[in-house]
Amino acid sequence: MTHTMTASGPARRRAWAAVMAIGATLLVGATLAAPARAAVFKDAELQSLLDAGRADDLEQLAGQRLKASPEDAQAVAALALSQLDLADPAPLRQNMQRLEQCVQRTPDEGACHYALALALVMQARGGSKLKALGSLGRVSELAQRAMTLLPEAPEPRSALQQYYLALPSFIGGGESKARALEQGVQDQNQLRLMRARVAASKKDWGGMEKELRAVRTQRPELLLELRLLWSDYGRQLMYSDQRERAVPWFEELLKSQPTQAMGAYGLGRAYDALGQYDRAVAAFERARGLTGVEQLGLERRLGSALQAKGDVAQARTVLQRCIDNRRGSAADIDDCRKRLASLGASG
DSSP states (O other): OGGGGGOOHHHHHHHHHHHHHHGGGOOOOOOSSSOOOSSSOSSHHHHHHHHHTOHHHHHHHHHHHHHHOTTOHHHHHHHHHHTTTOSSSHHHHHHHHHHHHHHHHOTTOHHHHHHHHHHHHHHHHHSOHHHHHHHHHHHHHHHHHHHHHOTTOHHHHHHHHHHHHHSOGGGTOOHHHHHHTTTTOOOHHHHHHHHHHHHHHTTOHHHHHHHHHTOOOOOHHHHHHHHHHHHHHHHHHHTSTTGGGHHHHHHHHHHHSTTBHHHHHHHHHHHHHTTOHHHHHHHHHHHHTSBTGGGTTHHHHHHHHHHHTTOHHHHHHHHHHHHHOTTOOHHHHHHHHHHHHHHOSOO
């Protein structure tokens, strides 16, 4: 990976695009000396919040535990994971310092390896291109270490697969490496999810759909991956000549995981893509009361739909919430500011 820094201009641009593509879904974690575990966290309460996408609750619980015991490695990692998507960059810097100390102090604590890899990706996305390319080797090392340390957990293997698929072969990625990670996986549902991800990377949408429809699992960590990949395919449908199929596709997700916000949120986006704004607003409002909504960028999409249907007053309120959202991405906040400005002053 050291040759990354001497790559040509076009190669650097491709590598940078790959860094931006990896994103916050890269999940890693582990421990070599400890017995194999099928979860990132030994603590079941922390793991259940992570699987459910309950970032706010995970943040609160981890913060309480860290205040009581500043060297609690599981709490250090959990707090970092819960704060990865905060608009304010200061927590990311603070968490990275704690994670580096955790890795040094307790090198067999997998959760810290997991969280540090994610934090490095987020730091790279927000920094210079050269700095981002320079961090790829470290991310790769952490991801590989994590998979070795947690061989029974799907998260590190999926993380490393995402990493390989996002990066071209000349800087350590590629499909062949991603496929090799299927070796040793016993859970057929996990294999189907991994194959669906590879199919998506090749734009083999039929293959991706086939694999996703075959998944039958109740493992919470795999249900999370299923939600993410199901939504990826649904978004592809939205922007294709089959956009009408996106509505029943997301209805299936909502029916199969009714307490999770991702299905209703995706349904709202599908209706929005079809110009059915009343239905889009209703679906987004339904998503608001479901689990995991805080990480979906709901306010931007709801504000846009309200604006499109001509509900200017409500659109202003929602767009302002988007701007004030502590978990809002820079792109979401910028778009909401522009939309709010286009609406003019409230009268």
